[in-house]
Amino acid sequence: MLKIDSLTKAFKDRKAVDGISLAIPDGQMVGIIGRSGAGKSTLLRMVNRLAEPSEGRIEFDGREITALKGRELLHWRATCAMVFQQFNLVGRLDVITNVLTGRLYHHGLVASLFQRFTAAERAFAIRALDRLGMAHTALQQADTLSGGQMQRVAIARALVQEPKIVLADEPIASLDPLNAKVVMDALRTINREDGITVICNLHTLDTARNYCDRIIGLAEGKIVFDGNPGQLTQRMAREIYGAEAEEAFHEGMTSTTIGGEPAKARLFEADLKKSQAAARAMAG
Amino acid sequence: MTSAISTFERHRADLIRQRRTMNLVFIAGFLAVLAASVYISRFYPERLASGLPRIFDYFGTIMPNLKLDKLFLPRGEEGRAVPGSITYWYADFWLYVRLIGETILMALTATILGAAAALVLSFPAARNLAPTRTIFWAARRFLEICRGIPEILIALILVFAVGVGPLAGVIAIAIHTAGALGKLFSEVNENASMRPVEGIRGVGGNWFEEMRYGVLPQVLPNFASYTLLRFEINVRASSIVGFVGAGGIGMELNRVISLYSDDRVVAVLLLVVMLVTVIDLLSERLRTHFIGKENLA
C-alpha cells in the first residue's frame, strides 16, 4: 500500500503539486491524467525521490519514504522502478547491459564498476527481454533501436529490479500509436502477471480508459478526479484538460486504440504482427 | 528636403569624427604600449643591430660541416670517424637514440598517469555531475592550479626534491596533464546527456554507478581523442624538461647548446624535430582511425 499524504512541491512562484493525498493498494494499475504542467511528472518523480517534496509525506507498507537517506534511499529507488518518457537508456551500451543495470543496487562498488554480473542475473535479464519480445536485440547497442524498442528495453530494466511499484512517466508520449500500444500492453501484462503496482502518467484519455483500473485527474497540482474509468464523464474530462481537450480526445495522437482491442494479458510477436496489420488496414 | 539632407550630413560627419577619435585613441594607446615594451625589454635598435650578426654567426657555426666526398666514410682503423662524414657528425648517435626512447617513455607514462587522474577528477569537476558545490569548487580549483603552473617550473622544483633524472620530469608532466585534461574532460562531461544518468539514478545506482554507466560510455571516445592529442603535446614537453635536469633528450640538448658551439647542436635539434613530427603524424593517424568513425572531437 502506497500512501501519499498532503504532498506538495513548491517552485519559486508556484506549486507544481499542491497538497495531494492518495492511497494506492498493491497491484492496482493507476493512470494519472491531466494537461501538461498539471504536476503529473513532479508527483511521480517525488514518489521515486528523484525530486524532493517541499512538504508532506509518502509511506509504503508503513515505512516513511520521504525520510529515507543514503543506502536506504537507493533501496527504495530499486524497489520502485521508473520508466521515463525519453527511455533514459545508456545509448552506447548494449541492450543486455542496459537491462542488467537494473541490478546495480544489489552489487558492491567494485563489482558494478567492472560490470561483474552473475550468470543467474544474465539469464534473468534475458528472460525479462524475452517477455517483451526483445531478446533477439540483446547484443545490439541501445541507440540503434527504435523508440518503441527502447521503451520495451527500459521496461525490461525495470523488471529485473524486481520492483513492487513501476512508475511510468509519459511512457508513450514519444511513440507512434503502434509502439504505444505495445508498450502499454507490456505495462498491463506486468501489472496482471507479476502483481506489480503500475502508476502511469498519460496524456491521452482513451489510453487511460482502456488500460487502467483507476484514473486520477490532476489540474494545477490538485486532484480533481479519482475513480474508475466508468465514472469519468465527458464533462469531467473537459474540466481536467481545459484548453487541451481537443488534443487529448483526438484518437490519432499517441493513442493506443488501433483495432479497438482490449488489453492483452501476454505479448507475443504474433500480437505485434496483428497490430501492424490492423494499423495498415486503418491507414489503407 | 534640404533639412533632411543636412541632418544626414551632420550625422555622417559626427560618425566619422567619432570613429576617427576612436581610432586615434586606439593608435595612441598601442604606440604607448609599444614604446613601454621596447623600453622595458631594452629592445633598442643598436642592441638588435649588434645582436643580429651574432645570430647569423652562431647559426653558421652550428651547421653540420659535411663534405660530399667523405659523407659515407666509416670509422677508421683506431675507431675514429673522419671529419666531414655523417658518422663524425652523429658520433653520439646511440646515446641520442637512448635519450629519445627515454623521452617517449616519459611522455607515455606521464600521459597515462595524468589522464587517469584527470578521468577521476573530471566528474566532480563537472558542474552538472558534482555531488556538492564544495566538491565541485575544490576539484575545479585543484585542476586550475595543476594546469596553471608551467610544467618546467614544477620539474625544477621536483628536481630539487627528488634529484636529477627523468622521475621529476614524469611527475611534473603528469601533474600538468591532469590539470589540462581534467578541464577538457570536465567540459565534455558537462555536455553529456543527463538522461542515462537519471536512468541509473532511477534504478537505485549510487553516484559512482551513475558516472560509470550514465556518463562514461558517452564521453569515452572524446576522452580518448583528447588523451592522444595530449600525448603529442607531452612528447614536446618531455623533450624540454631536461633543461632543468628532469631527464630525456632535453638534458643532452641543454648540455650541447650550452657547452658547445658546433654541429652537435643541429644534430640533436634535428632529431628532436623529427621525433615531434613523427609522433604528431602517428597520433593523427591513430585518432582518425579510432575515433574518426564514431565522432571526431
Added chain:
Amino acid sequence: MSAATLSAFDPAMVDEARTAHPGAFGSPKRRAIGWTIAIVVLAYVAGSLWYFEVWKLAYASDRALRLIRALFVWKDFSTWQFANIYAGIAQTLAMAFLGTLLGSLAALGIGFLAARNTMRVTLFRQAVRRFLDVLRGVDQLVWGLVFVRAVGLGPLAGVLAIFVSDMGTLSKLYSEAIENIDRKQVEGVRATGASPLKVVRYGYLPQVLPVFISQSLYFFESSTRSATVLGIVGAGGIGMIIIERFRANLFDQVAFVVINVLVCIFVIDWISRKIRERFIGETAH
C-alpha cells in the same frame, strides 16, 4: 514462461538461457582481451616508473618538507625586492608583446607566401611550409636557449624566441585563413585592373584582418604564459628572477613570485577573452 523471481532461477534455467543466447553471457575472448590490456598497461606503468627510479620519492621527504614549509612560512617579507619582482613581470609582458607583434608582422607576409591561392609556385610554397614546420617543431624554450647562446643573457633572446616560434605558428594559421577566403571579393578587385599588391590590400586584407588580429591576440595571451618560463634558460623576464631565487634557496620568494605570475596570467586571459569577444562580436557583422 511466466513471471519468475531471480531467486527462483536454478542452474538448469541459467543453462537454458545460456544456450539460447550465448553472447549475452559475455564472450571469454573479449574478457581475455580486456584483462590483457589492463595487465599490459599496469605492467608498463609499474615498469617504467621503476625504470625512472620511483623509489627516490621516499628519500625526498625532508627536502620536500623544507620546500613545502618555505611555501607557507614567509620570512623577512619586508626585505624582498618587490620592485625587482614586478619589473620582472613587466619585462615578461613586454617580451610577449614585442615578440607576438613582430611575429604577427612577419607572418602577415609569410602567410601569403604559404597559401595555395596567393602563391602559385608549388615548389616555393612547399619550401616555405617546410621552413615553418621546422620553426614550429623546435620548442620556444629551445629557441630561447639558442638565442641566449647567440646574443647573450637577457630579454632580447626572449623576444627573439617568442618572435620565431610565434612566426612559425601564426604564418600557418594566417595562410589557412587566406585559403578559406571568399574568392568573389578578390575577383571584384582584380576586375578593376588593380596591381597584385593592391589586390592583396583591397581584396584579401579586409576579409582576413579580423581573423589575423584575433589569432594574434590569442597568441599574445599564450606567449605571456610561455614567456614566464623563458627566463629559466636565461632569456629574460620573471623566469630569471624565479630561477635566481630558487638557486639561492629562497623558496618563500619563489612561491610569492609564482602566485603573482599566476594571478597576472589569469588577468591577461580574462582581458584578452573580453577583447576577443568584443572584437569578433563587432567584426563578424
